Structures are given as structure tokens and as C-alpha cells.
Amino acid sequence: MPGDFSTVPIVDFSRLTDPTSRDEELSRLRDAIFVVGFLYLINTGLEDSIHRTHKELPSLFNLPAEVKERCNMINSPSFRGTLGWGQRLLRPRPIFARYHVLFLQFDFGTPGMREWTENEPFWKRLEGPNQYPDYPGAEKLVRNYIESIDSLAQKFVHLVAESLSLPPDTFDEFKGSMSRLKFVKYPPAKALSQGVGPHKDSAGLFTFLSQDNIGGLQVLNNNGEWIDAPPLEDSLVVNIQQGFEAITGGICPATTHRVIAPTAKTRYSIPFFLSVRLDLTLEKLQASASHIKARLPVPNTEKRRDVDVPSEFLSPLYSCFGEAHLRNRIISHPDVGKKWYPDLYEKYSQQRL
């Protein structure tokens, strides 16, 4: 297909902030957003923070089973905590194909969220406190990482708006209060095993992924070919999520990707998912999307990618994105869903998007 991609482009964050190189780099950013939906972001200034965090991952994952069990996601109505240990390890989860569990993870949110109270909307319970493992400095590590990457993400979103000829603050009103951070471990598996199956990131605006030097991440192009996104030292792999796709009226679609499990060594990765506000209703989203779409420089057809899977943002079944997202969590983690939301589990497990 013309205008298709065979590599993941590199965008230099420091050039985006330097007046002498800014326009040229903004145009690379625009192409990456329109044509690929994936890019490597380099020279972000987060290199030390990323190294420090990666260094701790083997020890965190090697904590005794009972320590990890104490912060199991099953304890959390906000779906925070550890996942993949004990009996669930390596057992496929048929309901949600991407979660053929060949990985283990810690799942955190932006710190400082208070407990939900009954006078708040039920979906607001997604935004709850973290469960930190009993490991020296774990909370500080997570706090510092989220703080620095969230600040980079805000700047990045402004630059994306500018690259699309929109005012820098165009997307600010969509930002949620709790973003999500995962520490993920992929133990070695049989050749060509699926680490994470093909999927689009659904719940937010952009993902900022730090991967180690093992490899395995792949991105689907328009021809249906899997393009490697090999490790690039000190970079963050940034990709569009379905939230941004919905806000741009489908002009900037999310891109399908997957992770092939490693065979000889262990892969570690740290994805950060920049959130969308939970109270966003479909009406508000559609009104904003048409406003934004009208102002976007529409890419020529050669650069146009198609939106190919339904997005939970756009389902009329749900009162707002918070409810759609809660449904996604309940279906993806049925054990947690059944425990905290038994009625909703019954209702949502019957529905199709």
C-alpha cells in the first residue's frame, strides 16, 4: 500500500524543543502520527529515571510469592496490583485474546487517588489507591517514574497538537486524573509463543513504553505485515491509543501491536498509559471530535490509515467512558470483576461492543 511503513520512525524530543530544529521535527512527528501511529521518542531527558527503574525490576519480580500475593489485584476494586502469579500463570484467558498470560505484571496508577465513596458514580471506583509491594523504595520508585513520565507526556501531547496545526492545549480537556503504569516480565517461552496477542491500546491517549534490550515488540502495517520495533537504547516507544483515535474522529487511528515472548532470556518492559477523563460522554466526545476533525489538516489518502476495530469509547451502550472502561476491566479480569462488581459482571459479560 502506498504510504505504508516498514520501520518505526524516530522522533527527537530535544529537537522538538529547540527553535532551530523544531519545525522540521514537528513535521516528522506529524508523519509518524498520520502514517504509523508508533514512534521512538529519543533524547527525552528521562534516561536516568528509566535506567534506575529497570534496574529494580528483577528484584521486584523475584520477591517471595507471599509478598507479591499480598498485593494481588484481586484485593483492588480499582484493578491495581500484581497479576499472573500462582495458578493463573501461563493459563490462557479465552475471553480477551490479548491476555494469553505469558507475562507477569505489577499494575499501578497515578499516586494520590483516594478511596471511592458511595455518593460518587460507580465507574469512579476505577481511580483508586495503589498496592505497593513490601520492597524498600518501591513506592518512591513508582511515584518518581510516574511523575517524570507524566510531565513528558503532557509536553508530548502539546507538541502533537502543534504538529497537527492545532493550538497546543487542544487535547488538555480530555486528560484523565489517573494514568496507569505497568512493570511487565516475560519469562522465556517456547519459540514463537505469544507474549501479548495483537491488540490496540484502548484506555487512553498515548502509551509511552520503555522496553529492555531483548526485543519482541511488533507493529502491524496496512499490508498486514508485522514490523519489528526492536530495542533502541534510551528511547521510549510511543503509540496512539483508541482514546486519541476517538478524539480525532478516526483521523489518527490507534495501531495494532503485539509482543512475541522471548525464548532464551527474560524480557522486561514498562508501559505508561496516559489516561482519558472518565466522565467523558459520547455526545461530548462526538461534538469535540467533529470540531477537531474540521480543523485538522486532513492527510492525503496515501497517508490515511483505517479504523478497523470497534472502540469502547464509541459504544452507545455506556453512559460515559468511565463505564466503558470499567466494563473493559471487568471482562479482562473476570476474577476481580466478579468479586467487586458481581452484578455488572453478569450484565457486561452478555454484551457485545
Ligand SMILES: O=C(O)CCC(=O)C(=O)O
Ligand atoms: O510489554 C510490552 O512491551 C508491550 C505491552 C503492551 O503492548 C501493552 O501492555 O499494552
Ligand SMILES: [Fe+2]
Ligand atoms: Fe499495548
